[in-house]
Amino acid sequence: xxxxxxFAAAYDDGVGRLSGAVEAAIPDGGAPRTLLAAGLRxxxxxxxxxxxxxxxxxxxxxxxxxxxxLAHERSLDRLAAALQASVGVTGGASPGDERARLLAxxxxxxxxxxxxxxxxxxxxxxxxxxxxxxxxxxxxx
Amino acid sequence: MTPSExxxxxxxxxxxxxxxxxxxxxxxxxxxxxxxxxxxxxxFVAGNQRLRIFAALLRLLPEHGYAALTIGHITRGxxxxxxxxYQQFAGKEDCFLAALDVASRWLCERVEAAVEGLEDWExxxxxxxxxxxxxxxxxxxxxHLLAVEAxxxxxxxRERQQLLLDRFxxxxxxxxxxREDLPDEMADLLLGGVVTMLARYVRSGRAETLPEAxxxxxxxxxxxxxxxxxxxxxxx
Numbered sequence: 001x002x003x004x005x006x007f008a009a010a011y012d013d014g015v016g017r018l019s020g021a022v023e024a025a026i027p028d029g030g031a032p033r034t035l036l037a038a039g040l041r042x043x044x045x046x047x048x049x050x051x052x053x054x055x056x057x058x059x060x061x062x063x064x065x066x067x068x069x070l071a072h073e074r075s076l077d078r079l080a081a082a083l084q085a086s087v088g089v090t091g092g093a094s095p096g097d098e099r100a101r102l103l104a105x106x107x108x109x110x111x112x113x114x115x116x117x118x119x120x121x122x123x124x125x126x127x128x129x130x131x132x133x134x135x136x137x138x139x140x141x
Numbered sequence: 142m143t144p145s146e147x148x149x150x151x152x153x154x155x156x157x158x159x160x161x162x163x164x165x166x167x168x169x170x171x172x173x174x175x176x177x178x179x180x181x182x183x184x185f186v187a188g189n190q191r192l193r194i195f196a197a198l199l200r201l202l203p204e205h206g207y208a209a210l211t212i213g214h215i216t217r218g219x220x221x222x223x224x225x226x227y228q229q230f231a232g233k234e235d236c237f238l239a240a241l242d243v244a245s246r247w248l249c250e251r252v253e254a255a256v257e258g259l260e261d262w263e264x265x266x267x268x269x270x271x272x273x274x275x276x277x278x279x280x281x282x283x284x285h286l287l288a289v290e291a292x293x294x295x296x297x298x299r300e301r302q303q304l305l306l307d308r309f310x311x312x313x314x315x316x317x318x319x320r321e322d323l324p325d326e327m328a329d330l331l332l333g334g335v336v337t338m339l340a341r342y343v344r345s346g347r348a349e350t351l352p353e354a355x356x357x358x359x360x361x362x363x364x365x366x367x368x369x370x371x372x373x374x375x376x377x
Contacts, residue, residue: 063208063293073341098338098357105337106330112292113333116299133330133365140364 004065007056011068014057015075021046036086037131044123044130047111051120058112080104083138103138191229193219195240199282207237207294237294238301244283245305251276252309262316263363269312270359274351277339281348288339306332319366327365334361 001009025042026035047054061072084100107130114123197218201210212233216226230236255272256265277284291302310328317323335358342348 066206069344073344076337096357098354099361101341102331102334102338102358102361104334105341106332106334109333109337110326110330113303116296129324129326130330132324133327136327136365136368137331137361140368 004067007060007064007068008071010056011061011064011071014053015071018043018046018057019078033131033135036134037127039082039086040131040134041124041127044111044127047115048121048123051115051118054111054115054120054123058108058115062112076101076104076108079108083107083134086134099138103134106133106137187229190219190221190225193221194226194229194236195243198236198240199286202290203282203285207290207298234295234297237290238297241286241291241298241301244286245301248273248276248283248287249305249308262318263367266313266362267359269309270362271352271355274355274358277343278349278351281343284339284343284348284351288336289343292336292340302336306336313362317366319368323365331362331365 022039022042026039030038047057057075061068064072080097080100080103083103084097110126110130111123114120114126194215197215198210201214201218205211205214210233212223212226215233215236216223219226226236230239252269252272256268259265259268277287287302287305291298306329310332313328313331314325338354338358339351342351342354
């Protein structure tokens with residue numbers, strides 16, 4: 001297995017576990033805002049619990065091969081689609097494709113900055129800020 | 142940096158931004174100088190070589206990426222010797238950071254010029270976004286340097302990129318008419334989204350269409366500052 005293949009396998013595995021943690025944390029029912037908050041909390045907690053994995057998923061993916069970068073972009077697309085659906089579900093206007101991608105980019109950029117600063121363990125403290133950002137920008141018409 | 146280090150915003154076809162070369166025609170400033178005695182001042186030769194190195198760096202980054210790009214690639218692309226390269230830069234990172242500084246200053250100066258004289262905050266945001274997207278759409282290699290390579294070129298490059306973003310974030314916050322309770326980090330989050338969008342357009346070869354995204358981008362930047370109520374207040 002080449003270094004690129006090893007990285008791709010580790011990346012896919014990490015993204016799969018992150019997605020699984022988020023999906024498992026979202027209850028079947030409840031106030032829409034609560035559902036979004038639960039998913040966000042689970043994602044941040046997951047990354048905070050494993051800073052090396054957070055670094056791999058968010059930092060090393062930027063410097064990796066073009067195929068790994070494509071995988072990272074697909075992850076961003078999935079996040080954008082999930083945000084588009086979630087924010088719409090919260091009762092606000094569902095953001096358009098471009099705005100959903102901008103939201104996903106802002107979210108990931110903030111988390112990446114925290115990881116780069118060696119503050120992955122502190123990510124859960126950003127939850128209210130990020131939730132406010134997603135609702136503020138995502139749910140406006 | 143010297144005045145002759147004005148950004149050389151090369152496009153894929155070797156295009157350069159207007160006014161980028163401190164009064165020198167691009168064809169002259171960037172052309173390879175004749176070998177041997179040519180009677181040109183040493184400072185001109187050095188400036189010419191530096192510009193050609195920047196141009197080569199910009200042109201080669203999308204092909205190789207920062208990590209795989211070598212000084213040999215750059216010197217061959219610029220048509221300069223290794224000795225000439227090392228007279229200008231301590232190494233690849235030094236060269237990259239210098240190019241990043243030039244490109245950042247180039248973008249800032251032009252965006253700030255676009256909003257000069259505008260008093261209304263919203264009009265300033267609109268003008269700045271339109272100017273930035275137009276500039277980067279016309280100079281995709283600069284967009285690639287700033288949005289794609291800077292985050293992956295090491296800590297110093299990321300710090301430089303962050304300084305640029307901080308400058309735009311401060312401008313976005315300054316004098317906004319929105320709620321006083323908006324956190325300062327809101328502008329950082331918004332600009333993080335913008336950089337990700339720029340990187341996507343540039344990497345996918347759609348940089349030229351960036352100006353078409355101006356309305357979506359402006360809407361994204363304005364929303365938190367122009368909306369009147371607490372986020373999701375009615376959704377709990």
